[in-house]
Amino acid sequence: MNTELVCWRCGATLDDLPLPFARLAECRNCRTELHVCRMCQYYDRSVAKSCREPVADEVNDKERANFCGYFTPRPRAHVPGNERPADAAQAALDALFGKPAPTADDEASAAKRELEDLFRPREPDGRGRS
Numbered sequence: 001m002n003t004e005l006v007c008w009r010c011g012a013t014l015d016d017l018p019l020p021f022a023r024l025a026e027c028r029n030c031r032t033e034l035h036v037c038r039m040c041q042y043y044d045r046s047v048a049k050s051c052r053e054p055v056a057d058e059v060n061d062k063e064r065a066n067f068c069g070y071f072t073p074r075p076r077a078h079v080p081g082n083e084r085p086a087d088a089a090q091a092a093l094d095a096l097f098g099k100p101a102p103t104a105d106d107e108a109s110a111a112k113r114e115l116e117d118l119f120r121p122r123e124p125d126g127r128g129r130s
Helices: 085-096 103-119
Strands: none
Touching: none
16 A cells, blocks of 8 residues: 655655654745645545544535644545646647647756856856856
8 A cells, every 4th residue: 555645736756754744844846835625635525614533613614724633644645636727728728829838858958058057168358147
């Protein structure tokens, strides 16, 4: 059985974060808060208050950090479609106007070029980088 903890929003692994999660712990990939109902093993939209813990206080915003003492991180909490609405909207606009969606390789290549430009030696006449 896979018990790997992943971010509820983006699916990035959380193996490098210490347990128990601090109240304001964030995913290192998407910066979303982790001590939230959506990340908890008791979270269940099919029951009252979306929580299977009967004595827990109700939390109105299931995607914001809270003080619930019953919080227990849920393995495999990521469900595709949890992405931020702005990301989905940007992807829809890009598709509408014909802009191809960036791939991880494109982003990695761009980051590598920026890094190489940053450390490129200066020209002998003292001019800066081009």
